[in-house]
Amino acid sequence: MDYDVIIVGASIAGCTAATAYGRAGLRVALVERHRSPQAHKTLCGHFVLGGTRDVLRRTGLWQPMLAQGAAVTTGLGVWTGAGWVVPRPDSGVPPAISLRRSKLDPLLRGIADATPGVDLLLGRRVVGLVENAAGAVVGVVTSNGGAERAELRARLVVGADGHRSTVARLARVAEDRAPNHRFLFWAYYEGATMNGPGDGQVWSLDPDIAVCVPVDDGLTQVGVFPAKDRLPEFTAGRVAAFDRFVARLPDGPSLAGARRVSNLIGTTDYPCIRRDPTPRPGLALIGDAATASDPVPAVGCGWAFRSASWLADSTAGALASGADLRRALRSYRKAHRFIDRYDALGRQDALAQPPGTLQRAVRTAAVTDPYVARRLAMFAMRAADPSVLLNPRVALRALVGSGVRRSRGAASVPAAGR
Ligand SMILES: Cc1cc2nc3c(=O)[nH]c(=O)nc-3n(C[C@H](O)[C@H](O)[C@H](O)COP(=O)(O)OP(=O)(O)OC[C@H]3O[C@@H](n4cnc5c(N)ncnc54)[C@H](O)[C@@H]3O)c2cc1C
Structure with missing residues (x-):
């Protein structure tokens, strides 16, 4: 051989x-x-999710990535429609890392x-x-x-x-x-200001999604992942549609004084x-x-x-x-x-369907319940088996918690970005 x-x-x-x-x-x-x-x-x-941190450390790749200027995101805020979910700093959710x-x-x-x-x-x-x-x-x-x-x-x-x-x-x-029923575009900015909580944000806008995270060289990456029913809007004027989308994000980044240092990068179909x-x-x-x-x-x-x-x-x-x-x-x-x-x-999520009752309850409960918030973050970072979130205990707690919150008059889901 x-x-x-x-x-x-x-x-x-x-x-x-x-x-x-x-x-x-x-x-x-x-x-x-x-x-x-x-x-x-x-x-x-x-954007490399926190669940990979241990493998990167064990293989000796984490430090060289940092030495190249990789940005580390320790507390990703998630906009749920019912408010922001931000895991506590001591929650043990491993950080994400990003290097172009x-x-x-x-x-x-x-x-x-x-x-x-x-x-x-x-x-x-x-x-x-x-x-x-x-x-x-x-x-x-x-x-x-x-x-x-x-x-x-x-x-x-x-x-x-x-x-x-x-x-x-x-x-x-x-x-x-x-199939994948969303498309995606992003760009890098110099001098963008984040206005949401944490050191990066994700917006779950049902069915659209958006992100704003730090990358190397002090740049900020802003990305939009709309459902495909918005494709005509982007085909008519990609940059204008992107800017409109970002401007409507609740607590979205301020890009007015920022410089876009890349073209819009993305794809309209990725099965x-x-x-x-x-x-x-x-x-x-x-x-x-x-x-x-x-x-x-x-x-x-x-x-x-x-x-x-x-x-x-x-x-x-x-x-x-x-x-x-x-x-x-x-x-x-x-x-x-x-x-x-x-x-x-992930294949279910890629269909861009409205969230089910349980999914909504988990997100709503996570806004106020650190236990659910931590499990949601571990799931999102792929830092544990899906059962970290998808189990009867979390489901019950979320259903009860979100019910209590609703009865106290929680925020309704805004039509952000649309
Ligand atoms: C739009 C988009 C955005 C993404 N964003 C993210 C993100 O934010 N975070 C994330 O974790 N993932 C993201 N991904 C996914 C990520 O890019 C891929 O999962 C990752 O690149 C897979 O790495 P790989 O080494 O398996 O394959 P690749 O990176 O695709 O590398 C394949 C290699 O094989 C070589 N090759 C191919 N054919 C041959 C051949 N016949 N002979 C010799 N060499 C060959 C290629 O030249 C290439 O070097 C994104 C993907 C897309 C499409």
Whole structure:
């Protein structure tokens, strides 16, 4: 074998996995179609939820991200229509971190490249898979963009090549797609002032959503995620519709004296895609190649870091010792269920339907009840299993709490942003 593991795609998931495998003493080929080590994804909001903090610390990536100027958000205020929910500073909800991909991707690639055992192969696009007679994947075929083809072999091939995964297509992996009924645009500002509570804000406007969070270089990122019935308004005049939307946010940011330092970035259609993360013997998928979720709850980068780390944890020992990989891959499959559970809920949210009675009750109760607020924040940060919020105790407390609040005359849901 040429390598112990071949990883296709040197972005978040691929670099995280390559670094972990290299540190475990394995020989790793990290294959990337882009030629420049500075290449980066542009269509990404890069807000990494707090649930990823522990993995980033354990893999030694948190500090280098801070050193590049990443902004840390410790207390995200959530506008619910019934008021603001802000978890207490001592609530133990892990902070989010944000570093633009123009800095994050080269940073991760540099760390992977400097790890002994990792060969970063830039300018090589994977165009084929090598399979043995039993149907196991045992290698890849790469192209340099010209006539040159090269074959690499390894015990494990990892598809970390994003939501359009070529590896998955070549391996004939089934794709489970679900619609996304929102679209999204954001921009970066210099000199914006936040007026909501906490050090960042999210507005749940049912069905629209908006965010305002700090990013690196002291910039503020303002994003809008409207339901698709507002597409005509944005098609008629994207910047004007964006500005109107932001201006109507309750306690929204002041942008009058601020300078917009980017174009509006976004997309009008981004369906959710899910694939089996261990679809074939000798093959695993991580990051977006396995689960490309709705971008609105900002889960994808975290899933990429976490799934890569879980795969390396599950399989490095077997790869090093020459033990059977099937068991190790089953262990990765099991860890990945954490993402599957959230993705199932995310697909419901992506339909942009009005919230149900319980969802409304939880949000309303969280405004005044720190217990519910903490659980809502842990859920939103993907810092614990969904059952941290979705359990009978929280449901009962929320229903009772929100009922009490209503009887005292709580604020009604405003038609903010519409
Ligand atoms: C509009 C939008 C906003 C988002 N905002 C957020 C956010 O705020 N927070 C968040 O957590 N997530 C966000 N996401 C999701 C996030 O961008 C992705 O989940 C994340 O980039 C996944 O990382 P990855 O490493 O799996 O894949 P990618 O970052 O897509 O990387 C795939 C890599 O594989 C390489 N590659 C592809 N094909 C080949 C091939 N054949 N051969 C060799 N190399 C190949 C590519 O060049 C690339 O380097 C957003 C997504 C979108 C679309």
